[in-house]
Amino acid sequence: EAQVTQNPRYLITVTGKKLTVTCSQNMNHEYMSWYRQDPGLGLRQIYYSMNVEVTDKGDVPEGYKVSRKEKRNFPLILESPSPNQTSLYFCASSFGTGTEAFFGQGTRLTVV
Amino acid sequence: SQQGEEDPQALSIQEGENATMNCSYKTSINNLQWYRQNSGRGLVHLILIRSNEREKHSGRLRVTLDTSKKSSSLLITASRAADTASYFCATATSGTYKYIFGTGTRLKVLA
Numbered sequence: 001e002a003q004v005t006q007n008p009r010y011l012i013t014v015t016g017k018k019l020t021v022t023c024s025q026n027m028n029h030e031y032m033s034w035y036r037q038d039p040g041l042g043l044r045q046i047y048y049s050m051n052v053e054v055t056d057k058g059d060v061p062e063g064y065k066v067s068r069k070e071k072r073n074f075p076l077i078l079e080s081p082s083p084n085q086t087s088l089y090f091c092a093s094s095f096g097t098g099t100e101a102f103f104g105q106g107t108r109l110t111v112v
Numbered sequence: 113s114q115q116g117e118e119d120p121q122a123l124s125i126q127e128g129e130n131a132t133m134n135c136s137y138k139t140s141i142n143n144l145q146w147y148r149q150n151s152g153r154g155l156v157h158l159i160l161i162r163s164n165e166r167e168k169h170s171g172r173l174r175v176t177l178d179t180s181k182k183s184s185s186l187l188i189t190a191s192r193a194a195d196t197a198s199y200f201c202a203t204a205t206s207g208t209y210k211y212i213f214g215t216g217t218r219l220k221v222l223a
Contacts, residue, residue, distance in 0.1 A: 004154075031209070033211065035213070040215065041215060042116075042200060042213045042214055042215035042216050043155075043200065043202075043213035044213070045210060045211055045212070045213075048209055048210065048211070050209050056209065058210060058211075059210070059212070088152065090154060090155070092155075096209075097142065097143075097204035097209055097210075097211060098142055098143055098160075098162075098204060099160070100145070100157040100160060101145070101147075101155075101157060101202075101211070102157070103147075103154035103155045103156070104154055105153060105154045106152065106153065106154055108152075
């Protein structure tokens with residue numbers, strides 16, 4: 001089954017404790033991206049990757065890191081999480097920006 | 113950040129009625145896509161319209177695109193309770209690999 005898998009689905013952590021949210025896709029997509037969703041603000045793109053070892057900033061990259069060492073995986077790293085990073089996070093993949101994107105089920109992160 | 117905007121923010125209709133939601137954006141685009149989200153879950157792709165297209169249909173969905181006004185509309189005909197969800201437009205900006213999503217329209221279809 002074609003899918004984008006995020007883990008964990010829910011995470012509560014403390015300020016400053018490094019964390020990684022994993023994202024994996026099984027559709028051989030070149031393009032992967034991360035979004036955060038906050039009430040009233042819709043989805044905002046954090047980082048995206050056009051292919052292995054090629055990443056670039058979206059609209060809200062501050063406080064986040066990503067890597068794309070393999071085509072199927074695109075982890076999101078929060079080196080020192082802060083309460084303003086409490087949000088619902090989505091990973092998505094596609095063959096490019098001109099094609100349908102597939103979304104993961106989301107990771108609800110709370111930073112206290 | 114550059115955000116698209118959907119209008120209205122919320123819409124409540126009776127089952128069987130048509131629902132129309134609008135999206136405005138700010139940049140030149142390659143294409144525009146509409147997505148549906150059920151209650152905090154992942155988004156599901158509905159339809160994609162390219163910048164050189166003016167109208168597209170898919171089942172009960174009809175999408176129009178007016179690049180001169182930088183706007184798009186999504187029409188859902190003969191709505192059902194199962195159409196209750198949030199709907200987002202997303203644009204792929206020309207010359208970049210960025211996606212920009214709108215703030216969404218919350219649709220409630222009453223049985």
